[in-house]
Amino acid sequence: MRVRKVLYGVMASVGIGTMFLAGVAAQAPARGRGAAQAARVHGNLLQVMRGIVYPASNVIFAAQSDDPATIKPAADPSTSPNPLTSAYGGWTAVENSGIALAEAANLLIVPGRTCSNGKPAPIQNADWQMWVQELRDAGMATYKAAQSKNQDAILDAAGVVSEACAHCHDKYREVPGGVANRC
């Protein structure tokens, strides 16, 4: 029993000491650890689509008809605005675009995001979340298809991406009244 008490005392001292040191480190400029940042909303849903989802999808769709392996790098690949002709071009660009889609799904569930019509995006709707998950899956399917460098596989993957887009768009984008009513 006495040994256990001593042991608890040592553990408590070590714990307090560790907390103290951690507190000191957190205050050190540019080295400390802070609280996790919260996500911030900069664009509405339409803008996120056009900024990330749309260009990434187009790389995948382009690979359906043009073999990524045959696409020549741009004159200056490191700054090419076209991912397929960039330093990470060809099949690698298709991989990266799949990743971009899967990760962009995280931006579609950020609280506070509005639709382009100014209304809150329905991120808590069950079907919204289902289709966000479909986008994640489609992105990762593309990533894996691109790793295999198999154009038949990319046709299937592009089909999955297209369906993921269509399922959500059918309900939230292709609505009567056009832009004013759509998310």
Add this chain to the structure above:
Amino acid sequence: MTYPFLVDTARRIDSPTEGTYKEAASNHTRVPTTEEGFMVRSGDVRVLLAVGLLVVALSGQGDAQAPGGRGAAAQQPRVHANMLQLMRGVLYPASNVIFTVQSDDPDSFKPGLRPSTSSDPLTSAYGGWAAVENSGLALAESANLLIIPRQCGNGKPAPVQNADWQMWVQELRDAGMAAYKVGQAKNADAILDAASAVSDACLHCHQKYRNVPGGLPNRC
């Protein structure tokens, strides 16, 4: 004229790391043991199971089951890529659109043969200055992905809680939004400053976390 960070093509990732906050948290869930004084009786277990089943059954009658129903808990972010993959998938292509228009007037880009599916944002259906706007916004929004706990390219946890990491994430947000505004204004002179701000934001973080002695195995 500013120049973006140099890229290297030496490394290729074969398998991203996927997971969720929730999964990570559940791995560290503290399980009480009888040694700590938590006695669980079999009768309690039966009651808990009955209550749990009742809750599940009732919740099935609510909105969450209805098509498009509300009431689902907010989804947690999921990690599909390490930091390197994220950079190459989202930040690198968006930055290159902004860097390109330092020398090439966005108005001079002709739409692609099929603009709606052009893989070059500058020649797409939302091309020219709109592509600059969109890329600025993409950078600002991608900052949200940089604060999700994930791995570096070398497999170690990215230091997303470091004060300087958060400071540079904020710098990226600001640079992205500056580029967005310049894209809106269609101001070719101002884009030079905006591209410079983007380049600086990249550089500040890369100097500490990317351009490290030992190369790829040591960098985030």
